[in-house]
Amino acid sequence: MLLHADPHSAFVFGADVGEAYITTAIFGLTLERLATRTTEFSGRRIEPAEVGQVIARHVEELLAETGTPRSRVIGLGLGVPGVVEHPIALDAVVHAEVIGWESATFDWLEAELGFPLLIDNGAKTTTQAEAWYGSARDTQHAVVALLGDGAGAGIITNGRLYRGASSSAGEWGHTKISLDGPLCRCGSVGCVESIVGASAVLRAWTGGDEFAGRETQGVNALLIASRTGDVDAVVVMKDLIEHLGLALSNLVNLYNPEKIIVGGWFGDLIIRDHLEELRAAVRRFSLKQPGEQVTVERSQLGVDAVSLGAATLPIDRFIETGLVHSHV
Ligand SMILES: [Zn+2]
Incomplete structure (x- = not known):
């Protein structure tokens, strides 16, 4: 209270x-x-x-x-x-x-x-809500990773939100995990959100923009296809989890959080089906010691x-x- x-x-x-x-x-x-x-x-x-x-x-x-x-x-x-x-x-x-x-x-x-x-x-x-009421309530060191069409993160270190010099810290979606790849909305290539954002993943699956403007519907179709063993959908989801795990492992190596809380509408849908695979990917790409200590959780507060x-x-x-x- x-x-x-x-x-x-x-x-x-x-x-x-x-x-x-x-x-x-x-x-x-x-x-x-x-x-x-x-x-x-x-x-x-x-x-x-x-x-x-x-x-x-x-x-x-x-x-x-x-x-x-x-x-x-x-x-x-x-x-x-x-x-x-x-x-x-x-x-x-x-x-x-x-x-x-x-x-x-x-x-x-x-x-x-x-x-x-x-x-x-x-x-x-x-991240403030997660720190006051959600999954980050009982920790001093956490990363809240949000995934929708774009990607962003909030970093809690020593119990406080980390902002940086002019408050742009946490623009994790535009950190790079590739030297090439599709063009990002920021004008660069290889950005996290241009590879693991909802639109990017749907484009990788369909080869086009047929789900533009109805991404939630597209993601649900992709998850259903993946669950029923559709080969293309399974490959796309596996690739997504690998890249998301890689992108999160960079935050683990940089900030040494106790917890990674995954939210955002797309993050929430992915993690329902793929939490264990994501945990394994984060651990695989992180340094051994911080990777073994960090837990990956679904946001309790949701969207x-x-x-x-x-x-x-x-x-x-x-x-x-x-x-x-x-x-x-
Ligand atoms: Zn970008």
Whole structure:
């Protein structure tokens, strides 16, 4: 229990800008989820202005649905793809070239909402949720690896989220595991996400883009084919597990985590069928000592972790501000 206040004395929003959807949820002060709204985009690119409009609409609907007065809301946390410069500050700038966002800002949205808006990278908000409520709760050293169309990671070291000089640490999806391979959305080749991301894997399976915009359906078809012994599907899955294990072993050798927690919608689907093979691949490619110590687990929080993690941002600040006030 983080706070002993009445959980319904104040409320907080968490929003997740995903690859194909925006989810906004309203939580009580102890982060129990009260209601959720989701808008899907079916794989097309969404501009920052449209994201803001959708979130503002979600907020109005959720306030009405739960009968919450706006004055009781302490803030909205927003998890976005890409690098967030000055995260959790009023001058946050989002650099997400892979979805066409260059130096996007959201201060206008804060003015429209009428309460504080705090932004951070979605992998980092998810990692925060895993550290507060999920599989990383009881460890000081963990890696949260998220796999969807893209790939990202959050690194917890000595119990704290590792950010780096300008908060871009954890861009694991664009670390390289090959000198060639398909072109990545970042303009480079050999990136982790261009090899183990959902679209990349589906392209390797079908040889085309027939599942573009309906990747979840494609991945389910691939997993069913693989389970029933379809030779092509089995080869694609084996190749995926090998490369994912290799990419994760680099994190093991760099950060020496106790746990690797695998999440993201694609990561979650893969690990249901292939946890043991993935564990074996991570161990095989890691140095012996850290490889034998690390455990690989499925995220307990699942895909709801991003909005939950985003909601921790205003709570975090609320606690800090509260402490400051108590000393005045
Ligand atoms: Zn890349």
